Amino acid sequence: MIQIEDLSKTFTLHNQGCAVIEVMKGAHLSVAAGECVALTGASGSGKSTLMRMIYGNYLAASGSIHIGDVDITQADPREILRLRRETLGYVSQFLRVVPRVPTLDVVAEPLLAVGRDEEEACDIARDLLRKLNIPETLWGLSPTTFSGGEQQRVNIARGFAYSYPALLLDEPTASLDARNREVVMELIEQAKSRGAAIVGIFHDEAARDRVCDRLVDVTSFSPVS
Numbered sequence: 001m002i003q004i005e006d007l008s009k010t011f012t013l014h015n016q017g018c019a020v021i022e023v024m025k026g027a028h029l030s031v032a033a034g035e036c037v038a039l040t041g042a043s044g045s046g047k048s049t050l051m052r053m054i055y056g057n058y059l060a061a062s063g064s065i066h067i068g069d070v071d072i073t074q075a076d077p078r079e080i081l082r083l084r085r086e087t088l089g090y091v092s093q094f095l096r097v098v099p100r101v102p103t104l105d106v107v108a109e110p111l112l113a114v115g116r117d118e119e120e121a122c123d124i125a126r127d128l129l130r131k132l133n134i135p136e137t138l139w140g141l142s143p144t145t146f147s148g149g150e151q152q153r154v155n156i157a158r159g160f161a162y163s164y165p166a167l168l169l170d171e172p173t174a175s176l177d178a179r180n181r182e183v184v185m186e187l188i189e190q191a192k193s194r195g196a197a198i199v200g201i202f203h204d205e206a207a208r209d210r211v212c213d214r215l216v217d218v219t220s221f222s223p224v225s
């Protein structure tokens with residue numbers, strides 16, 4: 001489902017004399033449907049950079065990243081938006097809140113975007129918010145004023161509402177309490193069993209050991225290794 005071949009990345013620092021730094025060379029990774037792969041490696045080794053390249057936020061210097069049959073390194077912006085809507089989800093620990101949109105709509109939105117009817121989308125959203133212990137009294141409010149942990153859980157609910165065939169998880173259990181961490185573990189396990197291909201960064205080692213089938217050390221993709 002996710003196939004990365006001979007991927008390289010450089011950053012050009014335009015405000016520092018256009019210095020060019022090479023951060024990744026010859027990276028490769030293959031993630032099958034139903035598999036969860038953890039990116040590991042020391043701080044600064046390139047885990048976030050690789051995730052951002054898979055999501056199409058960073059351009060590649062060379063190589064390819066296929067998500068299904070779309071090579072995101074070559075895709076135009078419209079194709080990238082379609083891929084993010086229909087195929088590739090991204091769950092980070094931070095919610096990008098649009099002011100004044102109620103929590104229930106924030107969570108239901110990815111389902112509406114792929115054409116699911118409103119009642120069904122709201123039922124799925126309610127079920128996830130309940131599971132993630134967001135009090136019902138908050139569902140009609142914008143999450144702008146929610147606590148950090150509540151915003152994180154709203155973001156997780158939104159990320160798991162639609163059954164993306166491929167998922168990127170950036171520290172999905174960071175700073176959650178044990179009860180909510182368990183819910184997230186179960187959501188990841190369910191996503192795997194329905195066939196999602198998952199790539200994640202997990203600093204929580206127990207979570208990583210439980211849900212990941214393989215670890216890939218991105219240090220091995222460093223240009224100097």
Ligand SMILES: Nc1ncnc2c1ncn2[C@@H]1O[C@H](COP(=O)(O)OP(=O)(O)OP(=O)(O)O)[C@@H](O)[C@H]1O
Pocket residue numbers: 011023041042043044045046047048049050
């Ligand atoms: N936008 C950017 N511009 C310039 N250099 C960058 C940029 N983003 C990342 N880098 C560099 O790329 C390298 C990899 O950084 P990255 O954030 O991917 O590492 P990481 O493994 O995710 O680290 P951490 O575990 O600390 O989050 C670092 O040397 C970093 O300085």
